[in-house]
Amino acid sequence: MTMVRAQMAEQLSMGKREHMEVAFVVGESYEVKVRNHRVVVDQPSGLGGQDTAPTPTELFVASLATCVAFYAGRYLTRHGLSRDGLSVSVEYQMATDRPARVAAVRLTVYAPADLPAERRAALSAVVSHCTVHNSLIQAPSVAIDVV
Known part of the structure; x- marks a missing residue:
């Protein structure tokens, strides 16, 4: 087992493991x-799909926006x-060079109209520490095995 795999195995054993399955439709x-x-x-249809659902990249950005909203x-x-009136708007830009990736994300949190001004800084601090944002700032180790 390589050093990276050993470290990943150790990291996975330290916390609760979550699991998902992805299958071709x-x-x-x-x-x-x-x-x-x-x-x-x-x-999208221009990329060979049927445009029946969001792309994986759109879901990636949406996961950040919904985590911030949560x-x-x-x-x-x-x-x-x-929470009435709470919403999050997100814009993102893809990188123009390689590797293919999201290069920039801008989120705008629309707080309820009755949010006191003295609470805005604290709200900003809280949303900037959502789990998905933290995972982008301190990227997880990722291993891809083909079997």
Whole structure:
């Protein structure tokens, strides 16, 4: 076992393991099984897909945006504030060089209108530490095995 694999095995044994399965459906679409849920991904018709679902990259960016929204909502609830009007807008840009990747993401959190001004800085601090954002800042080790 290589050093990297040994380190990954150790990291996986330290925390709760989660599991998903991805299976080919048709064309360029795949189904992701997450617990008792199903999520489908596809590609736009210009890239050979049927455009029946978001792309994996869109779901990647969406996971960051929804994580930020979740953390914002929890903050508001913890402080007895309404979540009404809470939303997150996200724009992203793909890199123009190799490797293919998301190069930039800008999230805008629209706080409820009744959020007190003195709570905005704390809300900003909380949402910038959501699990997905933390995972981007301190990237996980990734291993891909082909069997």
